[in-house]
Amino acid sequence: MNSLVPETSLKRIVIIGGGFGGIELAKRLSKKLYQVVLLDKNNYHTFQPLLYQVATGGLEPDSIAYPIRKIFSGYQNFIFRMAEVYSVRSKGCLLETDLGEIKYDYLVLATGSTTNFFSNIAFENNSMPLKSVPDALNLRSLLLQNFEKLLTEKNVVEREKHFHIVVVGGGPTGVEIAGALAELKKHVLPIDYPELKIEELNIHLVESSGKLLAAMSDNSSKTAQHFLKKMGVQLHLNTAVTSYINETAILNPAGEIKCSTFIWTAGVKGQLINGFKDDAVTKSSRLKVDSYNRITGYDSIFAIGDLAAMKNADKEAYPMLAPVAIQQAKNLARNLNLQDNRKWNVFNYKDLGSMATIGRNKAVADFHHLQFRGMFAWLIWMFVHLMSIVGFRNRIVVLVNWMWNYFSYDRAIRLIIRPYKKNTNV
């Protein structure tokens, strides 16, 4: 048993998840002290902040994904396995995976978050999420397929549906995809589809609270709202979506929108793995951790990043952002490398600010008391994202595409490589 990973005399740390946190941790852990085993169900790291640009034809999927083996080439005492983890058996320090059982001495869960449909089967089956590369490619295909269909669709009701795109959720993903769709509508679609009245295409952004980008400053939120309106996005604030059946989104308090594209960015939850006691798990499927990222009630199991529900001294939860994951990974690596847990540091979040881009020359950025908007914020946004992408080749390809998109007003990657088939259940 357990020969899925070579045995050594060192203690083994297993990390589940090759996102921002898992990669940072695996890099920093001492391979002299530990055998480090990284598991992920994909063989690549996904740069999630740019998925919306893949979905709207601005970037190749392959330029925001990076082979995990390549990140760690040449590392000693490092093992990667492409595996899906089903559950943790903490009694025996065992993981159950699709490859078989894997033993650990320390376990770190860095599985991140997944789309939260709040148990609504209609949303789960019929909406388009945007959390993975295949999600982004499916959305790209569906958007283009719908315009192709419109050219020959005679049925008035069906035509109407294709002229409405609904984005649910006014967080960064919702704002960014709505903005990118508005730019497609303005610059690309009228050229591709001169036969259609593209000006009649409606992009709706529905947000249940009264504020877009709730985690940002009021100024930035207002600016984002102003930018989106200027770009022609129809905002529905203080509005919830209660159902999406028969290609009709039902709004609360009132109204409905018939739409063939329904994009769901209104919630995330922890990508939980089975086997934890109920009192370690929050309502949104995250794992409660102490200030060392240790899961409540477990000595040698940790969680970092989006999955970890950690509160600061003021009992406020940290945001589910890449910088939190990366900083927690750094702190945990330092602690584990020290071994002696009496020397451990508690996690201390340095807020680097937050940003969102709405469109060409249109972004908002909050850095403590400094707020930027417009072109300067947009340039900062691009620089920060470009530098965060893993891999020199990927950076060059992204930069080439951004320059191309900027000067040509084009989104050249409008390909339907694998047509998307809608789930026809419900």
Next chain:
Amino acid sequence: MNSLVPETSLKRIVIIGGGFGGIELAKRLSKKLYQVVLLDKNNYHTFQPLLYQVATGGLEPDSIAYPIRKIFSGYQNFIFRMAEVYSVRSKGCLLETDLGEIKYDYLVLATGSTTNFFSNIAFENNSMPLKSVPDALNLRSLLLQNFEKLLTEKNVVEREKHFHIVVVGGGPTGVEIAGALAELKKHVLPIDYPELKIEELNIHLVESSGKLLAAMSDNSSKTAQHFLKKMGVQLHLNTAVTSYINETAILNPAGEIKCSTFIWTAGVKGQLINGFKDDAVTKSSRLKVDSYNRITGYDSIFAIGDLAAMKNADKEAYPMLAPVAIQQAKNLARNLNLQDNRKWNVFNYKDLGSMATIGRNKAVADFHHLQFRGMFAWLIWMFVHLMSIVGFRNRIVVLVNWMWNYFSYDRAIRLIIRPYKKNTNV
């Protein structure tokens, strides 16, 4: 009826297929004389000569595909429809498509060729073809999945299968993919999989005749053979594959190879559309055409490119190559633009030579009596292919990747975006 395409007072030419021939023809036909309608089941043009580089992680799929609408943006009297054509009803000048019926005055078939499995169900269900972007992505996924599996596979027979890759067919595609696999084996796989004895990986190239690259000069064929041997590819000349069942390729006259990856490049046939008289169709599903590309027995239906079986004055068939398709498209456009068929020119093929690349600094090129090999041929090959790729953005991205691959010895795009599931029938 027939409102799938707007009606005009002009005669309508329908072109089926957005490959090299169809695109060239659609560009050159006079839109003052004709309404030009282009149909393709994809919304993009595929640059097929580089599919093998997508399959082996050297290029992004999106850099060798190009949106057809973008090629024709701003064209008047040009209509594109993403449609699959089921059959031609020449009596009523009608096409039956998945969108409905489309009328034509002139019809040009430019559907190209498809993989020929010679009615062998085992090949069709279990082999990996390489004629489309999804084919290339499936092969990329399968190759990588097999190495991931090998890391934890204990069964000796299963392990053995993953250590053999069989490529059937010694034409350009077979030679190029075998060479690219040999380079992956040499430069990339040992770094990604230090746990495996990658040197034990066997790449087999099986060719039923005694010669690789049968269409090229003896010199070039010999050189290609020499290059492949030097790169460690196992050549099986004068050997046919009669079956591939239970992951075992049966060779004729003798032998078998257990292999989990079985790549089929040993035959192509015309991508025929139903509705033609038997005597217009060749054994390999191509359409017999006269020297004006008019299909035998039909006045207003033409075929160009791989689908068209045309013979020259010496009764020799033209090769199934992009330059033939493009030149036939040019000649046909000229003829149709003249209208009066008494002024029509017969097709006259200018042989521009042929090339194949085997690996880094290793290519062969035949230009009439001039033959090149090695680095010079390789540079010509790259230049010609780069210039033939549609779109400036695609050219830059391909160039960036080639430079990256050359200087780093890397193939960075080794991603399993959509895992490939083997067909389990048969």
